[in-house]
Ligand SMILES: Nc1ncnc2c1ncn2[C@@H]1O[C@H](COP(=O)(O)OP(=O)(O)OP(=O)(O)O)[C@@H](O)[C@H]1O
């Protein structure tokens with residue numbers, strides 16, 4: 001294995017794996033830290049953790065265990081992948097995990113770059129934009145677990161680490177890899193261990209990839225991975241187009257715990273012509289709806305039925321105020337995870353999951369050791385094969401076309 005990646009959630013990890021696979025690296029996504037060595041032909045390994053919203057000390061421990069496993073697979077460079085909207089709180093977990101990885105790798109010049117222009121995330125003057133709005137006005141300020149209320153990534157990261165945070169602006173980035181490398185060195189010499197790097201176009205990310213090829217640790221969104229496969233070009237053995245996707249037939253069910261604006265629109269659209277079941281926080285907490293009931297209702301409802309708890313920010317805020325954020329998340333994620341297990345046991349062969357935390361809970365419950373990366377459904381969302389008879393799609397909250405669920409099923413079935 002050449003490149004070792006640690007993703008702080010499952011959808012984000014499949015987003016990263018998608019980018020690396022498209023770049024020509026034989027890439028596998030692992031569910032947590034594997035117990036066994038990787039297959040010999042894997043060139044990039046992505047260890048998916050559910051560490052974005054857990055206690056910082058646990059996120060650090062899991063990330064260090066992932067790093068250890070990746071080191072044992074022979075990786076030469078390591079990538080800590082977080083969300084392109086920098087999802088974190090003032091306590092973490094990006095800062096604490098990056099600090100621990102940096103210390104373990106003795107890394108002292110570390111880029112911080114969540115940009116993903118393909119989905120509208122750009123960093124300019126150290127500030128993160130989602131399309132034409134600042135992060136803190138993009139809807140992310142209402143995120144149920146990691147409300148992003150400050151668009152200045154330098155300032156937000158500085159709250160999570162005692163290390164100094166510097167910046168490389170577009171004036172260097174636009175001048176290409178050599179200028180970026182010089183600017184990184186200047187910031188490093190000025191005493192900054194972390195360096196937020198502006199990027200507004202894919203071309204910027206390609207140059208950033210070249211400029212960072214000798215750094216032991218890179219941190220960022222999946223966008224940065226656009227530039228990494230080229231650094232290994234002469235050593236890659238994987239066929240450029242990767243193995244063909246084996247079309248998956250059989251029943252498909254969608255589960256959505258994502259409350260993002262994008263997912264809510266996708267849910268609303270899907271509801272107009274497919275069977276749909278809404279789950280409230282109260283349903284999950286009180287046990288009024290159990291996994292047994294929900295799975296049989298979904299199976300009765302049939303192909304492309306959807307169960308969702310996706311709700312607008314006011315509803316989420318009320319549930320969290322009434323019952324506690326953790327309690328609600330645990331109850332809903334547990335309900336979706338147990339429902340998914342029952343669905344698969346009953347013969348469902350395609351599961352579409354919306355939301356990173358929700359996907360993490362479901363995939364941990366299904367526990368496939370490794371996920372093979374298939375074709376891209378929408379930017380940042382690949383088809384995944386968990387088993388011979390089970391295909392998954394893990395959709396990040398903010399990603400996907402308006403008809404995402406229908407489109408995902410079509411692509412899993414071998415369509416376009
Ligand atoms: N109706 C609801 N009320 C309160 N909390 C909810 C509700 N529905 C979902 N949640 C919780 O909100 C969180 C949503 O996080 P999740 O990561 O699944 O989606 P997301 O943040 O939109 O996706 P991503 O992280 O990929 O951007 C989960 O913990 C989920 O259980």
Ligand SMILES: O=C(O)[C@@H](O)C(=O)CO
Pocket residue numbers: 009011012013015016082083084085116221222356380396397398
């Ligand atoms: O970077 C993103 O936006 C996604 O890969 C993600 O991490 C969402 O959970």
